[in-house]
Every structure is written in C-alpha cells, then in structure tokens.
Amino acid sequence: MTHQTSATPRTIAFIGAGNMASAIFGGMIEAGYPADRIIATARSRDTLEALEQRYGVTTTQDNADAVARADVIVLGVKPQMMHDVCQALAPAVQERKPLVISVAAGITCDSLERWLGGELAIIRCMPNTPSLVGVGASGLYATSRVTDEQRALMDEMLTAVGIVEWVEEEGLLEAVTGISGSGPAYFFLFIEALEAAGIELGLDAETARRLAIQTGRGAAQMAFTSEHEPAELRRRVCSPNGTTERAINSFEGDGLREMVSRAAKASSARAAELARELDQ
Numbered sequence: 343m344t345h346q347t348s349a350t351p352r353t354i355a356f357i358g359a360g361n362m363a364s365a366i367f368g369g370m371i372e373a374g375y376p377a378d379r380i381i382a383t384a385r386s387r388d389t390l391e392a393l394e395q396r397y398g399v400t401t402t403q404d405n406a407d408a409v410a411r412a413d414v415i416v417l418g419v420k421p422q423m424m425h426d427v428c429q430a431l432a433p434a435v436q437e438r439k440p441l442v443i444s445v446a447a448g449i450t451c452d453s454l455e456r457w458l459g460g461e462l463a464i465i466r467c468m469p470n471t472p473s474l475v476g477v478g479a480s481g482l483y484a485t486s487r488v489t490d491e492q493r494a495l496m497d498e499m500l501t502a503v504g505i506v507e508w509v510e511e512e513g514l515l516e517a518v519t520g521i522s523g524s525g526p527a528y529f530f531l532f533i534e535a536l537e538a539a540g541i542e543l544g545l546d547a548e549t550a551r552r553l554a555i556q557t558g559r560g561a562a563q564m565a566f567t568s569e570h571e572p573a574e575l576r577r578r579v580c581s582p583n584g585t586t587e588r589a590i591n592s593f594e595g596d597g598l599r600e601m602v603s604r605a606a607k608a609s610s611a612r613a614a615e616l617a618r619e620l621d622q
C-alpha cells in the first residue's frame with residue numbers, strides 16, 4: 343500500500359473492532375499499512391488480546407482515549423449499539439474533530455452527526471468481509487464537509503482491501519447493502535448447497551466441499567478477468583442438449599433469478615428499516 347496522499351500515515355481508531363472492522367484493518371496491514379498507526383477498541387479484553395497477537399495493533403477498552411489519539415475514527419459497532427457509543431464519544435469527537443467513518447448498516451449520516459454533537463466530516467461505508475483477503479467491495483457516501491483529501495485518504499484505505507464505489511445519494515447505500523454488503527453470505531450459502539448436493543450424489547464431504555469451493559472461486563475469477571460478460575461465460579459451459587443446460591433450465595424453472603432479487607431487496611429493505619428503528 344502506498345501513501346501518496348500523506349507523508350505520515352494517519353492514526354486510525356477502529357471503535358468496535360469485530361468481524362467487519364478487523365477484516366478492513368487486517369487487509370490494510372496485509373497491504374502494508376503500519377500496524378502501529380491502528381488503534382482497536384472492544385469491550386472484552388479477550389477480543390483485544392487476540393487482535394494484538396494477530397495484527398500487532400494497539401488496543402484499548404477506552405473509546406474516548408482512542409479517539410483522542412486518532413485522525414480518523416471508524417465506527418464498527420452493531421447498529422443497535424451505535425447511539426449509545428456515539429453519545430458517550432461526543433465530547434472527545436468534538437474536541438478532536440476527526441474524520442468519522444461508519445460501517446454500520448442503515449444508520450444515516452444525519453443520525454451520526456446529531457449523536458456525535460454536529461459539524462463533522464462523515465463518510466458512510468458499506469464494506470464486506472472479503473476485505474480480509476484483499477477482495478472486498480465497498481460502497482461509500484460522503485457528506486458535504488468531507489474534503490477531497492479525506493476522500494482520497496478513504497480511497498487509499500479501502501482500495502488496499504478491494505474495490506471502492508462512491509455513490510452520490512446516501513439512500514443508494516441500502517442497495518449496496520443488498521448486493522455486496524450481505525452478498526458474501528449468498529455465495530457461501532450457494533457453496534453450502536452445492537456441497538450438500540455433492541454428498542447426495544455420493545461424493546464424500548471433503549471432496550464435495552473442495553470441488554464446490556474451487557468451482558465458485560474459478561467462476562468468480564473468470565468473471566473478473568474475462569472480456570466476456572457472465573451470461574456469455576455461462577453459455578460457454580452449456581453444450582447444446584448437454585448436462586449444464588439441464589441444470590440451468592432447472593434453476594430457471596424454479597425461479598432462481600426472482601429468488602435472488604427478493605433476497606437482495608429484503609436485505610436492502612432491512613437496512614432502511616434499521617435506520618428508521620434506530621433514529622432517536
């Protein structure tokens with residue numbers, strides 16, 4: 343990871359360093375970001391000790407202390423915790439005025455700004471867990487106080503762990519949630535189902551799992567690198583009147599496309615619902 347936008351890497355405090363936040367900073371460190379510029383907070387000492395050991399980051403249970411030392415804060419607690427965590431942090435945030443990034447599903451910039459005491463540069467981010475292996479996909483929205491330099495810093499942080507798509511309307515982050523935020527789970531489910539089908543067809547569990555995972559990996563890699571669109575790649579697997587055609591017809595007949603559309607819309611709608619439920 344290069345640091346063209348800043349001579350000295352910024353100190354970044356991850357408030358609530360759970361699955362998602364640690365996937366981001368784990369990926370950043372893997373890409374070369376200095377671990378001593380990352381502060382991670384959580385409630386339990388066990389969580390923090392595991393993070394220290396695995397990534398070499400600085401840790402503390404004191405969120406305000408982490409904010410006091412940071413140029414950028416990444417809020418990574420569950421949406422249901424966000425109000426209380428922000429209210430407790432408001433004095434430290436107002437004193438330091440860091441760039442505020444939230445990865446929480448649903449919670450709007452308006453709620454965050456109100457809970458943190460106002461007049462802040464806020465970026466809302468919808469990342470996903472494959473950031474941990476450098477293949478993340480993040481959607482980003484910035485409020486009007488965010489400077490070009492802060493956008494560039496955010497790009498630098500997240501392109502180290504995957505692709506970045508900025509959206510110009512905050513509401514579109516709910517669409518991003520339904521596609522790429524929740525999306526890894528859809529693909530894991532498909533792998534689980536393919537593995538189970540392999541077992542039903544007589545393969546042993548280990549073989550079925552290895553074949554299912556490698557097939558998902560190969561298909562994604564081909565879709566990513568090929569000059570052809572996914573539909574063309576699919577057609578190239580289907581020999582006329584062959585085996586794949588039977589399987590694809592079975593999926594189409596069972597309404598796979600409609601199922602995927604309903605699932606993505608359900609995730610997206612839940613993000614909007616969380617925003618309404620938790621705005622206070």
Ligand SMILES: NC(=O)C1=CN([C@@H]2O[C@H](COP(=O)(O)OP(=O)(O)OC[C@H]3O[C@@H](n4cnc5c(N)ncnc54)[C@H](OP(=O)(O)O)[C@@H]3O)[C@@H](O)[C@H]2O)C=CC1
Pocket residue numbers: 357358359360361362363383384385386387389405418419420421423427445446447468469470471523524
């Ligand atoms: N998981 C995913 O795929 C994605 C998640 N997100 C968003 O990321 C956020 C976190 O989700 P996820 O990482 O899965 O959840 P986790 O439960 O793994 O992480 C939450 C972390 O917050 C810590 N925490 C809780 N309360 C406090 C507090 N008061 N002060 C400091 N830390 C605290 C917890 O610490 P402790 O371990 O000590 O309990 C835990 O480490 C959510 O808002 C979610 O919407 C966004 C995109 C994808």
Ligand SMILES: O=C(O)[C@@H]1CCC=N1
Pocket residue numbers: 447519523524
């Ligand atoms: O399930 C959730 O609510 C979070 C947000 C997107 C992925 N995981």
